[in-house]
Amino acid sequence: MKKDAYWFKHDSTAGRGLRMRKMAHIYGHWGKGIYWDVIEILRDQSNYCFDSDDSSLQMLADLIGCKDEVKFLSWFRDCIRFELFLIQDNKFFSEVMCENMEVWETKKGNGGKGGRPKKTETITETITEPKPKRKPNRNHKIIEDKITEDKIIIKEDFLLTPLETALNNFYNFRVELKKPILDSSKEALRDKLIKLSNNDNEVAIEILNQSIANGWQGIFELKQQTNGTTNNTKQISKYHN
Numbered sequence: 001m002k003k004d005a006y007w008f009k010h011d012s013t014a015g016r017g018l019r020m021r022k023m024a025h026i027y028g029h030w031g032k033g034i035y036w037d038v039i040e041i042l043r044d045q046s047n048y049c050f051d052s053d054d055s056s057l058q059m060l061a062d063l064i065g066c067k068d069e070v071k072f073l074s075w076f077r078d079c080i081r082f083e084l085f086l087i088q089d090n091k092f093f094s095e096v097m098c099e100n101m102e103v104w105e106t107k108k109g110n111g112g113k114g115g116r117p118k119k120t121e122t123i124t125e126t127i128t129e130p131k132p133k134r135k136p137n138r139n140h141k142i143i144e145d146k147i148t149e150d151k152i153i154i155k156e157d158f159l160l161t162p163l164e165t166a167l168n169n170f171y172n173f174r175v176e177l178k179k180p181i182l183d184s185s186k187e188a189l190r191d192k193l194i195k196l197s198n199n200d201n202e203v204a205i206e207i208l209n210q211s212i213a214n215g216w217q218g219i220f221e222l223k224q225q226t227n228g229t230t231n232n233t234k235q236i237s238k239y240h241n
Helices: 018-044 054-063 069-081 095-112 162-176 183-197 201-214
Strands: 006-009 049-051 086-088 091-093 122-125 144-148 151-155 235-237
Touching: 018 049, 018 054, 018 069, 018 095, 049 054, 054 069, 091 095, 162 201, 183 201
Parallel strands: 006 122
Antiparallel strands: 049 091, 086 091, 144 151
């Protein structure tokens, strides 16, 4: 009977899981290397498990080429403590590896029954931490505000009015100044903008553009040109923090 070509594919982050990091903190890279040596031995066993008595563990240390049996036994007990391995009926095993092998055996059985064709090599995936579940996609439209690269981007399923666009430009301008306007202050800003513009949208847009052009953090009464001279501006709102 032809023996399966055993080899492992594991996540690139398998060595950086929390439990493996704890082992690496105690034993360094030696501890990580020993772990994968033991995993390979477990993979070769018929039930993916190995006897957990001291005599069997000493033999296991010899199998993987570890000469320091005392250190190996200490390493093994920490693996049990961090649940990298579990013990049942005087045998230890990797729970994650057993789950992966169960999936592989199912696929292999389906291939033998005329399902998907069997691959020429056996590829199993071994990880040390559970994989996070993906969140389901939501198909309905939503309106959301988010900050990307220090700028506010508003995603909407309808076109903004010119005044709303001007307001968003002013909000983004304040973010660039590292003086973002709090949501609780935006309503007050709108009320003062209405008073300054006498409820005229075009004037309100000019007021906002005036503040951006001059680098002002607040909004001011619109400057009026009279006989070539400029009236003094009246500041209505200083800082909306």
